[in-house]
Amino acid sequence: MNYQPRYSAYLLLIFLLVFMSCEKDLKTEVRINPKLCFNCILNPDSVIRGSLSLSQSISENNTFQKVSDAIIELKEDGQTFGIMKNTGSGVYVLNIKPNSGSYYEINIKTEGFQSLHASTIVPLKPSVNYELDNPILHNPNTYSSYFTYRITKNINDRLGINRYWHYRHRQNHSKIWRFVGVFYDVDSPIVDNFNRVTDATDELGFHYESYIRINDSGMDGAILSFYSTSYLNEINFFIDTDEHYDKYLKSTIKQKMNDGDNLLFNEPVQIYSNIENGLGIFGSAAITSFKL
Amino acid sequence: MRNILLLFLLLPTFIFAQNYVIVSGKISDMNSGELLIGATIYSPDTKLGVSANAYGFFSIKLPKGPTTLQASYVGYQTSSVRINLKKDTVLNISLKTSLNLEEVTVKGNQNRTAHPYFSSLNMMKLDMVKMGDIPVILGERDLLKSIQYLPGIKGGAENTAGYNVRGGSSDQNLILLDGVPVYNVYHLMGFFSVFNGEAIKNAELYKGGIPARYGGHLSSVLDVSMKEGNLKKKEGTFTISPVAGNFTLEGPIKKDTASYIISVRRTFIDGPLMLIQKLADQPYIGGYFFYDINAKANWIFNPQNRIFLSIYSGLDRNFYNGNDRNIKQSYHYQWGNTTAVLRLNSTLNSKLFANTSLYFSSFSNTQRTKSEEDKSVNLFLTSSKLNDWSLKTDFDYYFTSGHVVRFGGKLSQLSFSPDILQQRNDETETSFTQENRKQAFVSEVYLEDAIQWRHLNANIGLRAATYSIEGKTYSSAEPRIALNWLLNPELTISASYMRNSQNLHLLTNSSLGLPTDLWVASTKKIAPQKADQYSLGIEKHMGARYTLGLEGYYKTMKNVTRFNEGAAFLSGRDRNWENNVSVGEGEAYGSELMFRKENARLNWLLAYTLSWSNQHFDDINRGRWFPFKYDRRHDFSALIDYKLKSKYPGERKISLAFVFQSGNHVTINDTETEGVMPPGFEYYASPKEVEKFRARQTYENPNNFKMPSFHHLDLNYSVKKYRSSGRGHEWSFSGYNIYNHLNPWMTYKKDGVAKQLSIFPFIPSVSYRYKW
Structure with a gap:
């Protein structure tokens, strides 16, 4: 009987050790270097509009920092098409509609970051x-x-x-x-x-x-x-999409489906980007619709 | 004149033939008659020696006249025979077990584990007796976990039997049981392997310069041989651990002519679990178990011919059954392997040995849900199956004592039924994915030349194979070279090159060895995997006990497969696997260091690997290279054992195992960017969806996050008491993860947050083995 308390303590110790196996949040203290993210989908039915912001770590959970001091040049078939104007909150606009079948390149320069570059061919409707x-x-x-x-x-x-x-x-x-x-x-x-x-x-x-x-x-x-x-x-x-917007949409839908599955083992989806030295998408789409 | 010339040409052969004789035979265990794979026979007078092949057969060419022949094998007393050689002689030698390792005398600089053609880092012979002393979790000895202490071999998730060799994935390891490939070698989420230690006699692992007789996988070969069964007397063992019990019985069917062995292992956690549920009056009662059955029989029907039949069957089953509100429901998820091989060993003459096998190997998994209400039945079934039927023949031709030519071929028919869905109810019976079924035919031939010439030992070979599926035929030629150059009796430089091809692909999300892993065939769209590996090393033997080896390797892989982003087979996504994989390439390089002491009271194996492994897929990560999931930079392991008492009939031993590995890689979204609303959603999306599309989560490259380092220290204390008759018992007390470091076992996402799960704290265990 004298040994009972010590015996119980050993048992308790063993149980504690066994049940110390646990689930915990994975520390994702990933210090990412913020990158410029430019999003712009050209559509022959609408003027050209894009947004420029900085990426952030998922743990920051802030609103995106907009970038408003960039020079964004758009070229059509190798010739300057226009400079997109900053309209505030990181939104840049060029009041011209792109032409179906034309090749567009974008060059973005802003201080402290490498120049961004991307291209697309606008499809026909x-x-x-x-x-x-x-x-x-x-x-x-x-x-x-x-x-x-x-x-x-x-x-x-x-x-x-x-x-x-x-x-x-x-x-x-x-x-x-x-x-x-x-x-x-x-x-x-x-x-x-x-x-x-x-x-x-x-x-x-x-x-x-x-x-x-x-x-x-x-x-x-x-x-x-x-x-x-x-x-x-x-x-x-x-919608007829160029190759980049097509890949972007595909990755977006795959990610949406992944989130819905909520499975233990599925391959995470990397959101497609065609922006050199940055993130985001510079693509194009032409839309046709009919109503019954 | 022509006849005289012919006489001159034949004369040397005639004279040569007259002065030499062939000594051939088999080397076996004196007590059991078990053939001793790799046992050596050596003539000190001529300094010539050979090793027995996988069936204990040897053939050596010696000068006529009196000579001494010594037969030796690790753990056995060396046997010497003085013989006067006058003509070709058949000599079968039986070796007596050494009860005490100290009794084993190692002569000169002859290192017992050194292989003439392969460096110790390219080819490793696993000591099944010592494997029993390695500390293990829950007292279950495991071959696949034991090999993870070797250099260049990295484990997968903690305590799982899956392993990766030199930057390759776990499916790139050919695992043979009695010459038959076993496709899924895991039980219980990979925590245990299918290899029952009581039924295994020998295991050899190759990871560089793989001999041409092996083929079909890129990275390594683990060749496991089952015991044949005692030809002399009946004996058995019983072992019990906290999770499973094992019973093995072996003995002669006819003494010295035919024998059998049968070994059964089964977990017993399902019994108490079901009882608790029943007592708690649960409407559904569920459980889990796995079992393995190994059985083998052999018959020597004349001195030249022996036939073997060996069978393995293993199954995991997770189930529940119940009756709730008049609805009877049952569910089971089961998976397992079956292998069977019929083999004929023939000694065709004193120089030529043949082995012919017909085998079958199958892996299947089935998930079945059945509900019954009144007379209405609903059944939902998903299943995957891989069947492999093969016929193969191997020949060993012994030219001289240092020159063996091996050749042979294999014909295989493989059938794949991955991810077949069936639904049946009162009205309909539907199969959804029948198009996934495929059949393939493989033919392979090889030629292998093992030659010792002065200080250079070489194993050179070529394997050629064709693989046909869906009207398309792939062919491959695979050269293999392994060279050992003996600078002096203690110092060896080794080099190797090998090309391998692999027709199978394993689709896995977890790398845990889950039953959901799918084995699929190369198809018209997806070509067989290929790899080239180069290695260069140096090895120093210091006396008979110490070995120090350093080896570097470089490996390239083509047509490796990977699940596409978002793919998961537990979901209901597109079930055509070809649409869910990407095909790319891989590259791995590194160096391995090993320092070993053996055959002493204090033994150790220290291993360190520094390595890199990267992959590239055109349609993943914008075509940029990224690290492989198990790209662990540093890997250090130590196995130390010390014999506290070694006096007949008892032995007490303490063993220590330590592992430190850099963390493996996982893919975790680390970056958030502004997103573009997909078309159609912009006006009608719910606020939650708007928020989701406003910010898009992504990552810089796959496997971007490095998990924390992984390490644990384990201890084992064993007490053995065996009499000379072999009867006795053994207690093993193990402590896993002595300092209770919580290693990450897996990561997953829950409510958008990455979670780490650790499931192996300090775990003490005890196991018992009784032999009679």
């Missing part, structure tokens, strides 16, 4: 048409009855490499336009599967997250067709 089948009535004779259409969407691909992105807006019950974030209704070999999610509960066994991405690999110049189900008053958007 996608040529798109569609065909509707007869409408299908759902929930007939009820208050919630509605029509859907089986729709064939055709992209008349131009020669050369093209990268198309498709998304749609739809009105909800309150008649408010919403981004349709999931494609449950597309099953076509021309669709890129990078954002395809296998889910046995889906009608097709899978769906696409946020967008449909189509490239014309192996079908250059052909008509790229796929079916989906549409509603009246739906707006369909088709």
Whole structure:
């Protein structure tokens, strides 16, 4: 009996040691060197607008420091196109619309940082048409009855490499336009599967997250067709992107999906950047849309 | 005239043939009849010697007349035979176990572990007896954890059996069990390997100048041989540790003619766990277990021919079953390997030995969820499977005592079914990913020439292979060279070159050896991996006990694969794995230092590795190079054992193991930048989404974050008592991580914050072994 307390103390010690295994926050005291981050997507339908700021460590959790003293020169096909003007808060504007098919380069100089450089070729607007089948009535004779259409969407691909992105807006019950974030209704070999999610509960066994991405690999110049189900008053958007914006969007969607998965083991996603000596994106996109 | 010329040409051969004879035979253990792999036979009169091959066979050419032959092997008493050689002679030698290592006499400068063709840093023979003295966690001896103390070999996550050799990934190690590749060598999240120490006789590890008889993986070969079974008498062992029990039985089927061994290991944590759940009246009862069964039988049906059948089967199973509100549900996740090999050893003549094998190796994992309500059944099944059927033949031809030519070939059929999904309910039965199934055919031939010429020992070989899949054929020619130049009896300079190719790719997110790891085949799109490795080293033997070695290496790898960013097979992403991987290249270089003392009361192995390993993929990190996950700059390990008492029939020994490694790399978002709202989201996104897209988190390069250094000190105290009959018992008391340093085991993200999980504090354990 005299040994009981000491024996208990040993047991306690062993238990303490065993259960000291623990989870703790990983110290990410990474002192990163802030880099210039320039974001600008050229669109032949709009004037040129970009933002310049400094990157920060994820542990800082501050608002981004805007950079307003830079000289940003834009060149079109090797010739000076204009100098973007600082309109405050790190936003730079050039009140000219870019031209489809032209090659643009950007040069950014600011004190204390290496010059940034990037380039893009602005694509042409996608040529798109569609065909509707007869409408299908759902929930007939009820208050919630509605029509859907089986729709064939055709992209008349131009020669050369093209990268198309498709998304749609739809009105909800309150008649408010919403981004349709999931494609449950597309099953076509021309669709890129990078954002395809296998889910046995889906009608097709899978769906696409946020967008449909189509490239014309192996079908250059052909008509790229796929079916989906549409509603009246739906707006369909088709974007032709340059290679950089395409990669940027892909990495963005992959990261969004990663965050949603919340899995222990998945490869983190590096957000694509084509800015030499910096971060961000200098890309271009041309958009076509139609409303049903 | 022509006949006279022919006579002159043949005369030297005739005279030569008349003056020499061939002595061939097998070297085995006197008590059990087990063949002794790599045992040496040496003639002091002629200073000629050879090593027995993987089946204990040797052949040596000696001058006619009286001579002495000495047979020796580590842990055995040297046996000397005085023989008058008049004609070709068959000599089978049995060696007696040395009960005390001090009894082993090592003559002259002959170092017992030095290999004639390979440096000690390129080829290592693992001592299975000593492996039992290495401190281990939870008392479970583990071959794959033990080799992680060797230079140039880096462990993966703490206490996992996965290892990386000279900058290569863990899938680049060929692991053979009785000549059969084992594809997933892990149990329980990689904490234990499938190798049951009680069933293993011998293990050899190659990491440079790999002989041409081995092929199929880039970085290393671990060739593990199972015991054959005692030909003389029946014996058994029983071991128990805090996690598993092991029972081994072996003995003659017919004395000196046929024998068997069967060894079973199983964890027993599921029993108490299920009982607790039952007592707590839980609606669902779950558990986990793993087991291994090793079985082998052999039959000597004449002095020239012996047949072996060896089987391994191992399985991990995680399960729960229950009934809640009239819904009966069951779930299991199981994975495991099965290997079987039928082998024929033939001594075709005194110079030619043949080994022919037909084998099967399979790795599969299955996840099954079943729910039943009334008469309605829902079943969801995901599975992956790799089957390998092969037929191979190897020949050893002994020209002279210092010249052996090995040649052979292999034909294989591989079938891959990665990540197959099936769903069945009352209405439908659907398979989603049948297109992933693939079949491949491999044919390989090799020629290997091991020659000793004056002070130069060389093992030169060529392996040629073709690999066909989906109508495409890849071919490869793989030259291998290992040179040992003996500057003097104590000092050796070694150099090696090897080219390897690998048709398999392992897709893994964790490098932990999880069952979700997928073995996939090279395809039309993804070519086989290739590697070239050069090494140069120097080795000094100081007497028979000390060895000091230094070796540098440089390795390039092509067509290595890596998961694309965002890819994860536990998610429901695109299930076509080819769309989820990037193909790139790798580069690794470094130097290894080893200082070893052996065959004494106090023994040690000190190993230090300084290394770099980087990778490059066109579509990752803007095509820039970045460090490999296990690019650990410094790696130091020490194994020390001291015999406290060594007097028959008992032995008390204390062993110490220490490891220090630079932290491995993980990818963590470290940078935040302003982001661009994706099109469509700009007007309709929720405030949370707007915030998410406003700031984009990214990183400078993959594997950008270096984890804290990893180190632990372990101790083991063992007490052994064995009689001369072999009967006895052994206690082992181990302490893992004596100073309780919490090493990071893994990192993961939770609620956007990177977390570190440490799961191995100080862990004491005790294990017991009884042999009869």
